[in-house]
Amino acid sequence: LTEEMPQIETRVILVQEAGKHEELTKAIKTVKIMEVPVIKIKESCPGKSDEKLIKSIINMEIKVPFVKMESVEEFEGLDSPEFENVFIVMDFQNPVFNHLYKADCRIIGPPVVLNCAQKGEPLPFSCRPLYCTSMMNLVLCFTGFRKKEELVRLVTLVHHMGGVIRKDFNSKVTHLVANYTHGEKFRVAVSLGTPIMKAEWIYKAWERRNEQDFCAAADNFKNEFKVPPFQDCILSFLGFSDEEKTNMEEMTEMQGGNHLPVGDERCTHLIVEENIVKELPFEPSEKLYVVKQEWFWGSIQMDARAGETMYLYEKANTPELKKSVSLLSLNTPNSNRKRRRLKETLAQLSRETDMSPFPPRKRPSAEHSLSIGSLLDISNTPESSINYGETPKSCTKSSKNSTPVPPKQSARWQVAKELYQTESNYVNILATIIQLFQVPLEEEGQRGGPILVPEEIKTIFGSIPDIFDVHSKIKDDLEDLIINWDESKSIGDIFLKYSKDLVKTYPPFVNFFEMRKETIIKCEKQKPRFHAFLKINQAKPECGRQSLVELLIRPVQRLPSVALLLNDLKKHTTDENPDKNTLEKAIGSLKEVMTHINEDKRKTEAQKQIFDVFYEVDGCPANLLSSHRSLVQRVETVSLGEHPCDRGEQVTLFLFNDCLEIARKRHKVIGTFRSPHSHTRPPPPLKHIHLMPLSQIKKVLDIRETEDCHNAFALLVRPPTEQANVLLSFQMTSEELPKESWLKMLCRHVANTICKADAENLIYTADPESFEVNTKDMDSTLSKASRAIKKTSKKVTRAFSFSKTPKRALRRALMTSHSSVEGRSPSSNDKHVVSRLTSTSSLAGIPSPSLISLPSFFERRSHTLSRSTTHLI
Numbered sequence: 001l002t003e004e005m006p007q008i009e010t011r012v013i014l015v016q017e018a019g020k021h022e023e024l025t026k027a028i029k030t031v032k033i034m035e036v037p038v039i040k041i042k043e044s045c046p047g048k049s050d051e052k053l054i055k056s057i058i059n060m061e062i063k064v065p066f067v068k069m070e071s072v073e074e075f076e077g078l079d080s081p082e083f084e085n086v087f088i089v090m091d092f093q094n095p096v097f098n099h100l101y102k103a104d105c106r107i108i109g110p111p112v113v114l115n116c117a118q119k120g121e122p123l124p125f126s127c128r129p130l131y132c133t134s135m136m137n138l139v140l141c142f143t144g145f146r147k148k149e150e151l152v153r154l155v156t157l158v159h160h161m162g163g164v165i166r167k168d169f170n171s172k173v174t175h176l177v178a179n180y181t182h183g184e185k186f187r188v189a190v191s192l193g194t195p196i197m198k199a200e201w202i203y204k205a206w207e208r209r210n211e212q213d214f215c216a217a218a219d220n221f222k223n224e225f226k227v228p229p230f231q232d233c234i235l236s237f238l239g240f241s242d243e244e245k246t247n248m249e250e251m252t253e254m255q256g257g258n259h260l261p262v263g264d265e266r267c268t269h270l271i272v273e274e275n276i277v278k279e280l281p282f283e284p285s286e287k288l289y290v291v292k293q294e295w296f297w298g299s300i301q302m303d304a305r306a307g308e309t310m311y312l313y314e315k316a317n318t319p320e321l322k323k324s325v326s327l328l329s330l331n332t333p334n335s336n337r338k339r340r341r342l343k344e345t346l347a348q349l350s351r352e353t354d355m356s357p358f359p360p361r362k363r364p365s366a367e368h369s370l371s372i373g374s375l376l377d378i379s380n381t382p383e384s385s386i387n388y389g390e391t392p393k394s395c396t397k398s399s400k401n402s403t404p405v406p407p408k409q410s411a412r413w414q415v416a417k418e419l420y421q422t423e424s425n426y427v428n429i430l431a432t433i434i435q436l437f438q439v440p441l442e443e444e445g446q447r448g449g450p451i452l453v454p455e456e457i458k459t460i461f462g463s464i465p466d467i468f469d470v471h472s473k474i475k476d477d478l479e480d481l482i483i484n485w486d487e488s489k490s491i492g493d494i495f496l497k498y499s500k501d502l503v504k505t506y507p508p509f510v511n512f513f514e515m516r517k518e519t520i521i522k523c524e525k526q527k528p529r530f531h532a533f534l535k536i537n538q539a540k541p542e543c544g545r546q547s548l549v550e551l552l553i554r555p556v557q558r559l560p561s562v563a564l565l566l567n568d569l570k571k572h573t574t575d576e577n578p579d580k581n582t583l584e585k586a587i588g589s590l591k592e593v594m595t596h597i598n599e600d601k602r603k604t605e606a607q608k609q610i611f612d613v614f615y616e617v618d619g620c621p622a623n624l625l626s627s628h629r630s631l632v633q634r635v636e637t638v639s640l641g642e643h644p645c646d647r648g649e650q651v652t653l654f655l656f657n658d659c660l661e662i663a664r665k666r667h668k669v670i671g672t673f674r675s676p677h678s679h680t681r682p683p684p685p686l687k688h689i690h691l692m693p694l695s696q697i698k699k700v701l702d703i704r705e706t707e708d709c710h711n712a713f714a715l716l717v718r719p720p721t722e723q724a725n726v727l728l729s730f731q732m733t734s735e736e737l738p739k740e741s742w743l744k745m746l747c748r749h750v751a752n753t754i755c756k757a758d759a760e761n762l763i764y765t766a767d768p769e770s771f772e773v774n775t776k777d778m779d780s781t782l783s784k785a786s787r788a789i790k791k792t793s794k795k796v797t798r799a800f801s802f803s804k805t806p807k808r809a810l811r812r813a814l815m816t817s818h819s820s821v822e823g824r825s826p827s828s829n830d831k832h833v834v835s836r837l838t839s840t841s842s843l844a845g846i847p848s849p850s851l852i853s854l855p856s857f858f859e860r861r862s863h864t865l866s867r868s869t870t871h872l873i
Contacts, residue, residue: 010034011083012066012123015096018088019068024110027117028066028088035125036060036084059122060084072099086123088113092131092160101129109160111210118212128159132209134216135163139172143186144179145199154199157206161216174217177202181232181305190304193447201225219449229299229306230257238262238280239273240293248296254528255300271296272313294539300532303448411572414720416491418695419565420478425755426558427475430468432542432757433551438464441533451529459519460552462512466505467555470498491569492582495562499589502559507596510556517549544757557752560628561658563590564693568720594628613654617663619688630657633745635737637730639664640712640773644689644728651730652686655746658753660697662689692717694753698725700743701766708776709768711739731775 012028019025038056069087072095087107089097100107108123109131116123124130140163145151154177155165166173169185176189176196189196204225205216216222235252236259237245248271249259260267263282269289272280284290295311438461441452452460477494495502524531538547570583609631614620633655639645645664654661663686699716703709714729732739743763751759768774 008036008082008084010036010060010062011085012062013085013087014066014068015087015089015100016070016094017090018110019070021090021110024088024113025066027114030117031113031123032062033059034062034084034086034123037125057125062123072096089129092129097129109209111212114212126162130162131160132214133162134205134209134211134214135161137174138163138217139166139174140164140177141166141169141173141175141185142177142179143169143183146179150199154202157202161205161209175222178227181227186305187307190302190307193302193445195222195448196227196304197222198225198227226303228256229304230255231305233257233269233305234264234267235259235269235271235296236262236264236267237271239276244273251296251300251528251531269295269308270313274313277313294536297532297535297539301448301451301529301536303529410487411720412487412569413485415565415569415572416478416485417482418720419491419562419569420475420482422561422565422695422755423471423475423478426554427468427471429551429554429755429757430464430471433461433464433548434468436537436540436542437461437548440537448529451527451533452523456519456523459512460516460523460548462516463505463509464552464555466501467509470501470505471558474498488577488579490579490582492566492579492584492586495566495586496582496589499586499593502590502593503596506555506559506593513553513556516552520549542757544751544759546757550752551757554752554755557628557657558755559590559594560626561753561755563587563594564658566590610656613661616684617654617661617686617688618666618684620661620663621688621691624656624659624661624691629659631655632657632749633737633742635732635742636734637732638775640714640729640731640775641727643726650733651689653730655749657749658694660692660694660746662692663687664689694750696720697746697750697762700747700750700763701727701771702739702743702763703729703766703768703771703773706768708774710775712768712773712775713739713743714766714771714773727771729771729773 012031012034014021014025014028035057036059038058085106087100087105088110089100089107090110091097092107092109097107106125107129108126109129111132112124112130115121115133124133135158138158140158142151142154142165145154158165169176169188171192173189173194176185176194177199178186178189178196179199180186186196188194201216201222205214205221208214214221230252233252233256235248235257237248240248252259262270265285267288269291270280270284271291271293274292280290289308290313291308291311292313295306295308298311299306438457440446441450441457442454474494477497478491481489481491481494520534524534534548537543538545543551566583566587570580570587573580573583610625610629613631614624631654635653635655637651637653639647639649639651641647644662645651650665652663652665654663666683666685666687696717696719697715698718701714701716703712703714705711711732712729713732714727716725716727718725732742744759747759747762750762751757
């Protein structure tokens with residue numbers, strides 16, 4: 001192998017206007033070196049004259065600073081094999097340039113010289129004319145260009161800016177220049193995440209060829225010329241609400257597409273809401289892509305039209321799965337048989353009360369899993385078969401054994417089990433936030449570039465990973481305790497063990513929650529790709545169709561819920577149990593964490609609303625007042641069954657974020673005993689019945705509208721320490737809030753309280769006959785009068801019951817009756833006796849209100865004196 005060293009001198013030639021450019025002439029004087037090609041000659045085999053030329057590049061000193069050339073005629077004298085000439089031309093379209101190009105001369109533009117002088121680099125060698133380096137190191141491929149002249153022009157400009165062209169698409173291609181969104185090259189580019197550009201990108205880059213430090217691949221420049229996801233697409237939308245459809249049509253226009261009504265023959269794509277649409281209203285043509293909405297949002301997220309084959313909408317072959325309760329035929333005069341079937345229906349619902357925090361991808365029908373069992377017996381509920389959802393493997397630890405059921409389920413064990421189950425659900429939801437949202441946003445090499453900047457990601461998620469780590473440990477410890485259950489084992493120690501970690505992780509997250517929420521809203525409005533990212537992930541079963549904001553509020557709500565459960569656990573722990581004092585300390589440690597939370601973040605208006613409810617409801621428990629509680633909705637109803645009060649009584653439901661206050665309208669009874677100080681303050685219009693934690697609501701029944709049943713719904717309730725479920729049925733009397741909205745609102749807060757993601761699984765649709773619910777004649781004047789007489793009669797009967805009424809209460813009733821007959825008011829001594837009797841009977845009959853344990857209001861009121869005394873007060 002021999003090497004022929006160049007026996008030549010280097011020379012720079014300024015052509016025409018380039019020689020008059022003062023800045024250029026100064027720059028060329030500072031450039032001392034240029035790259036020069038060297039030919040290596042490889043000896044061929046004997047008998048063959050062909051030689052293989054291999055080029056290499058070396059740096060050589062520029063000995064002659066520069067020479068000026070004014071015309072083509074001067075070129076003959078300058079073109080000599082003794083010199084390595086570099087021609088500097090300012091205009092790559094004039095005749096002189098064409099002459100030099102045809103002579104295979106080495107040509108560069110002024111920006112190349114200025115760039116080399118600025119950076120102290122040698123003049124680069126290029127086998128093609130090089131005007132600037134704005135596309136240096138870029139590898140381009142073209143697709144969809146039918147006009148050869150246009151393609152040649154584009155290729156030439158790319159070469160002039162230092163770019164490289166490849167005919168076939170491969171992994172080395174950095175950009176695909178596309179004239180349409182079809183073809184194999186386009187699909188491969190999308191799959192590899194290669195930027196797909198318009199031809200305009202090249203033309204605009206060429207317009208900026210004289211700018212120093214300009215790079216055509218800079219994001220702030222090239223993003224403007226990317227092929228939008230819906231270019232050449234005409235979309236139509238089926239199954240979406242008007243608001244969703246308007247939003248998606250606006251996004252379509254922003255992303256380069258057009259939209260037309262469903263059924264228009266010009267449409268290229270039909271976007272279907274697969275959860276709503278079960279059958280297409282027409283037979284689609286072969287050219288029409290019928291895709292799920294995930295294709296729409298996925299295309300926006302990765303900033304390119306996604307392949308349709310992965311998102312094709314397929315009509316279900318099986319009959320539509322219905323959520324309604326199976327109908328039971330109750331057309332029989334036998335009341336016992338009707339009652340038995342009602343019990344069977346409720347038993348069916350009780351078996352379905354324990355759901356996964358994350359719903360299965362295919363929700364089973366409520367009809368196929370029915371079996372006849374004992375009425376409302378929670379021992380028949382398959383607690384051990386609870387599925388805690390599809391949690392990412394990196395964020396979950398294998399659960400050990402299923403929760404064992406002691407032979408006798410103590411109240412303490414029941415509450416401990418509920419604490420473990422909600423903790424497990426909470427950990428799964430935190431894992432979903434991390435794996436479904438945070439990790440993908442933090443990944444490097446995202447298609448289309450990063451969706452959010454690191455500062456925004458940190459602001460949104462904050463200390464969520466730290467909170468997840470702490471609660472994963474708490475859940476594991478609780479699981480060990482439940483599996484190896486013993487009444488003497490300490491639950492309080494678990495929370496004391498991690499109290500410092502809770503103090504460290506929670507306040508930073510909760511204090512800045514509003515800022516996290518505002519950041520999500522702002523980014524969603526300003527960044528279409530983030531909006532699409534949220535749409536895709538929030539629609540997944542793991543999220544239960546909750547928004548990221550709704551999922552992130554769970555840590556704000558978790559500690560108060562744990563404190564309430566620990567408080568209930570303490571109530572069911574004997575004084576001899578050492579865990580009693582430990583639980584007290586654990587509750588105190590949680591309160592310490594909550595005191596670190598910025599008080600300014602609490603909404604004063606929400607607190608005012610709670611105080612209004614407290615003073616409006618007579619006998620309302622004091623523990624309703626909590627800084628972490630807020631009023632969500634007030635609903636006026638009429639009771640349709642025996643619980644929580646007599647049929648036909650007006651009941652007001654106050655929905656809070658974690659509990660439900662049930663109050664009835666006060667009865668106006670003639671001869672009611674009044675306090676001597678009643679004139680100072682009017683009596684509250686409502687009477688407290690029960691303050692129910694939302695975790696006790698196991699099912700919400702949407703009663704179908706019939707001729708005899710209008711605006712009715714029911715709640716299936718199960719106390720944590722009782723063996724029976726109870727059905728509470730109501731009729732909504734206010735027209736301001738639609739029943740559907742109210743039930744969805746109720747279910748959402750129930751799901752939040754028990755840390756389960758899918759609120760929809762709480763709602764069941766049922767026929768009124770199945771649960772003996774009807775609203776017939778509820779509003780008639782005769783019916784109201786009849787109910788009033790019945791109530792008054794019941795009060796008198798209870799007051800004079802010899803079998804149920806103690807002597808003192810009987811004596812009081814007789815005294816009252818006697819004084820009324822004589823037409824005189826009670827004496828001062830009588831008043832003292834009455835007042836004392838009233839207070840003692842009230843204290844004896846009314847249980848101390850508890851937010852967690854359900855009082856015995858489910859028992860028939862005819863069995864207790866306290867009810868009659870309460871009504872008479």
